[in-house]
Amino acid sequence: MNIPTLSTDRIVLRAFREDDTPALAKLHSDAELVRYLGSGRPEPSLGKAWDYIALHTGHWALKGCGKWALADAKTDELIGRVGYIDCPYEWPGLELGWVVARELWGKGYASEAAVLALDWGFRTLGRDEIISIIHPDNTRSARVAERLGERLVRSWTTPSDVTLGIYAITRDEWHAARRPRS
Numbered sequence: 757m758n759i760p761t762l763s764t765d766r767i768v769l770r771a772f773r774e775d776d777t778p779a780l781a782k783l784h785s786d787a788e789l790v791r792y793l794g795s796g797r798p799e800p801s802l803g804k805a806w807d808y809i810a811l812h813t814g815h816w817a818l819k820g821c822g823k824w825a826l827a828d829a830k831t832d833e834l835i836g837r838v839g840y841i842d843c844p845y846e847w848p849g850l851e852l853g854w855v856v857a858r859e860l861w862g863k864g865y866a867s868e869a870a871v872l873a874l875d876w877g878f879r880t881l882g883r884d885e886i887i888s889i890i891h892p893d894n895t896r897s898a899r900v901a902e903r904l905g906e907r908l909v910r911s912w913t914t915p916s917d918v919t920l921g922i923y924a925i926t927r928d929e930w931h932a933a934r935r936p937r938s
């Protein structure tokens with residue numbers, strides 16, 4: 757299985773490693789950060805962080821896409837996670853998601869990482885639409901989606917009965933927005 761590495765001057769999207777576990781557990785222990793993710797409860801457990809890495813490494817093997825570790829380009833320190841969920845069951849589409857350590861919010865890291873991931877996705881996965889699933893109160897995340905060119909297109913009620921917004925962009929819209937204007 758080949759998990760690609762994508763980078764800019766300040767960030768790297770790379771495969772998770774087992775030694776990312778403590779930093780990932782620290783990320784997931786931040787109550788403000790996890791507020792709109794999964795159960796919404798902080799999860800500081802090393803075992804649960806290891807489970808997350810194992811699950812999402814397996815996702816790459818099954819689907820040819822998945823979550824990357826988002827790392828600082830200079831230090832290789834884990835500063836977030838970005839990437840895809842493409843579950844064929846009880847999931848509304850090919851989803852791109854983003855999480856950045858709180859001390860780095862407001863510096864453009866999430867949008868920079870999402871641009872790399874979205875561009876890779878449209879060039880590699882052969883899908884017409886990529887979505888992001890965002891809680892209506894998660895305005896920071898909605899702003900990332902809109903900066904990418906995603907639009908709120910519909911809502912989706914999860915199996916646990918939470919209604920979320922689906923933001924989406926098509927491959928044609930993505931490539932048209934990035935084409936140099938003459």
Ligand SMILES: CC(C)(COP(=O)(O)OP(=O)(O)OC[C@H]1O[C@@H](n2cnc3c(N)ncnc32)[C@H](O)[C@@H]1OP(=O)(O)O)[C@@H](O)C(=O)NCCC(=O)NCCS
Nearest residue numbers: 789792854855856861862863864865866867889890896897
């Ligand atoms: C959602 C989340 C990733 C957004 O992080 P963020 O820092 O607000 O988003 P970005 O990294 O794109 O940064 C954008 C902000 O940085 C500013 N910025 C500063 N330097 C910048 C640069 N070089 N490039 C782009 N933006 C820059 C932008 O003006 C923007 O400011 P604004 O928030 O006042 O509009 C973050 O809040 C998070 O991790 N939340 C918890 C997890 C979560 O909810 N994830 C989404 C699940 S749907």
